Amino acid sequence: MKFAEDEVFYRRIVDDIRAKIQRGDLKPGDKLPSFAEIAKEYEVSSTVIKNAVQALKTSGDIYGRQGKGTFVSSRKKAQRVRRIPFDRGKSTGSTFAQEMEKLGLEPSARLVKCEVEPASPEIADHLGVPAGTEVLVRQRHMSASGRPVQLATSHIPMTVAGSIDIAFPDVGPTEMYRRLGERGHRPVRFTEEITIRRPLQEEAEFLGVDGGLPVIVVTRTGIDAQGTNVEATVNVLDAYAWSLVYEWEESQDD
Amino acid sequence: MKFAEDEVFYRRIVDDIRAKIQRGDLKPGDKLPSFAEIAKEYEVSSTVIKNAVQALKTSGDIYGRQGKGTFVSSRKKAQRVRRIPFDRGKSTGSTFAQEMEKLGLEPSARLVKCEVEPASPEIADHLGVPAGTEVLVRQRHMSASGRPVQLATSHIPMTVAGSIDIAFPDVGPTEMYRRLGERGHRPVRFTEEITIRRPLQEEAEFLGVDGGLPVIVVTRTGIDAQGTNVEATVNVLDAYAWSLVYEWEESQDD
DNA sequence: GAGTGGTCTAGACCACTAA
DNA sequence: TAGTGGTCTAGACCACTCC
Numbered sequence: 007m008k009f010a011e012d013e014v015f016y017r018r019i020v021d022d023i024r025a026k027i028q029r030g031d032l033k034p035g036d037k038l039p040s041f042a043e044i045a046k047e048y049e050v051s052s053t054v055i056k057n058a059v060q061a062l063k064t065s066g067d068i069y070g071r072q073g074k075g076t077f078v079s080s081r082k083k084a085q086r087v088r089r090i091p092f093d094r095g096k097s098t099g100s101t102f103a104q105e106m107e108k109l110g111l112e113p114s115a116r117l118v119k120c121e122v123e124p125a126s127p128e129i130a131d132h133l134g135v136p137a138g139t140e141v142l143v144r145q146r147h148m149s150a151s152g153r154p155v156q157l158a159t160s161h162i163p164m165t166v167a168g169s170i171d172i173a174f175p176d177v178g179p180t181e182m183y184r185r186l187g188e189r190g191h192r193p194v195r196f197t198e199e200i201t202i203r204r205p206l207q208e209e210a211e212f213l214g215v216d217g218g219l220p221v222i223v224v225t226r227t228g229i230d231a232q233g234t235n236v237e238a239t240v241n242v243l244d245a246y247a248w249s250l251v252y253e254w255e256e257s258q259d260d
Numbered sequence: 261m262k263f264a265e266d267e268v269f270y271r272r273i274v275d276d277i278r279a280k281i282q283r284g285d286l287k288p289g290d291k292l293p294s295f296a297e298i299a300k301e302y303e304v305s306s307t308v309i310k311n312a313v314q315a316l317k318t319s320g321d322i323y324g325r326q327g328k329g330t331f332v333s334s335r336k337k338a339q340r341v342r343r344i345p346f347d348r349g350k351s352t353g354s355t356f357a358q359e360m361e362k363l364g365l366e367p368s369a370r371l372v373k374c375e376v377e378p379a380s381p382e383i384a385d386h387l388g389v390p391a392g393t394e395v396l397v398r399q400r401h402m403s404a405s406g407r408p409v410q411l412a413t414s415h416i417p418m419t420v421a422g423s424i425d426i427a428f429p430d431v432g433p434t435e436m437y438r439r440l441g442e443r444g445h446r447p448v449r450f451t452e453e454i455t456i457r458r459p460l461q462e463e464a465e466f467l468g469v470d471g472g473l474p475v476i477v478v479t480r481t482g483i484d485a486q487g488t489n490v491e492a493t494v495n496v497l498d499a500y501a502w503s504l505v506y507e508w509e510e511s512q513d514d
Numbered sequence: 515g516a517g518t519g520g521t522c523t524a525g526a527c528c529a530c531t532a533a
Numbered sequence: 534t535a536g537t538g539g540t541c542t543a544g545a546c547c548a549c550t551c552c
Binding site for chain 1: 539540541542544548550
């Protein structure tokens with residue numbers, strides 16, 4: 007175990023265990039030695055081990071179960087695929103439902119909010135309107151076979167939506183885009199911005215992830231033929247449980 | 261300060277400080293109260309504060325400077341934009357250089373590896389070949405105005421590359437795709453897979469991020485007209501410093 | 515009841531910063 | 534030199550699991 011001699015104990019232990027996981031000496035699901043054993047191995051007090059282990063927990067490498075032991079986290083990921091251009095007819099549709107069914111899970115969504123609010127600075131930026139502009143906000147909690155997977159919040163400027171009626175009956179993005187089309191605001195250009203951050207308290211609670219672990223935030227913006235941003239949808243997912251895939255073809259006339 | 265009474269001290273402090281950051285009571289760059297002050301406020305030993313602060317550090321919410329204090333992390337992000345279909349002529353080209361110049365930074369790349377290796381299971385999966393197949397591996401460290409920003413590793417099956425000569429003189433992806441075209445393997449279909457994970461030791465070192473913080477891994481696969489996967493490039497970026505943007509238009513004949 | 519993880523105390527000592 | 538963050542010790546006590 008040759009490491010930099012000047013390195014501090016708990017850092018060395020953290021790096022060491024992480025290296026073992028990287029090399030495959032410790033595989034997902036494997037049990038780590040007990041605190042007492044590790045303490046003996048490194049000849050330090052057990053408190054140092056506890057600190058090192060806590061660091062590995064907050065970074066998501068391992069998890070602990072009282073009375074049982076500490077275990078290496080799994081790295082299984084579900085995929086969310088975007089095909090560009092989208093399959094005709096299906097349009098930007100129910101990606102969520104499709105993906106879930108492909109994984110053999112039963113998708114479900116619960117509307118938790120549907121009201122008119124002033125736009126936050128962040129949303130206003132995506133919609134290209136001044137902060138505080140009235141927008142229709144619809145938030146939904148999405149689950150697969152009972153397990154929470156995604157938090158989706160859609161924002162439509164009231165000047166585009168016309169009235170709150172556009173949101174009823176509750177529907178997915180495909181039908182929503184059709185309704186926008188009826189109002190002369192069919193989205194034809196899209197952007198998706200992907201960022202990583204720590205979850206808000208509410209998000210961490212619903213997704214069941216520790217507040218220290220990262221989430222993926224995908225913000226999709228729909229823009230109509232006149233160049234007006236008609237919708238911004240924010241999706242929040244557990245970063246270590248999902249991967250995103252984008253697929254496209256080079257234009258043939260190139 | 262009304263919190264669940266049954267919650268454990270350090271957890272409460274972590275949640276509390278995180279909430280203050282979320283609400284904006286503490287803004288990026290702000291200094292937190294000293295350990296002694298926080299300890300007094302919550303009426304617990306200073307060790308508990310130190311543990312709470314360490315948790316917030318490993319999750320990236322704050323950072324500490326010995327002798328000065330602890331501060332709220334910044335959340336500034338640089339963008340990496342993909343336009344689909346790509347601008348004619350420029351093709352899938354030097355996205356990196358373009359983005360860096362747009363940010364007013366001077367891009368530079370350093371070739372750190374260029375050799376033939378057996379494919380790892382992960383890469384083999386992306387290339388659609390058996391693990392262990394010979395691939396040409398080129399790894400580059402990319403910086404902007406001296407600061408490390410990205411680690412790029414490209415993999416080409418030797419059956420496609422023909423010989424190692426394809427890699428010289430060292431070039432970016434645009435020229436690389438042209439050379440593949442000369443060999444009858446021009447990529448026409450692409451996928452990009454985005455995943456989040458902890459960095460490998462080597463990656464953490466180059467990017468200068470703590471091993472506990474997440475990185476974004478973008479794996480781009482190029483597929484030729486015959487359906488052969490001709491290249492897989494893995495890009496690794498600091499997850500909290502970058503955001504990815506995908507842009508596309510709905511096909512007009514829809 | 516023995517072993518395990520998890521929280522907490524009350525100190526000690528060091529490295530660094532700023533006045 | 535005083536204040537700050539950062540590491541570490543040597544315990545204590547609790548919750549949980551397994552036998």
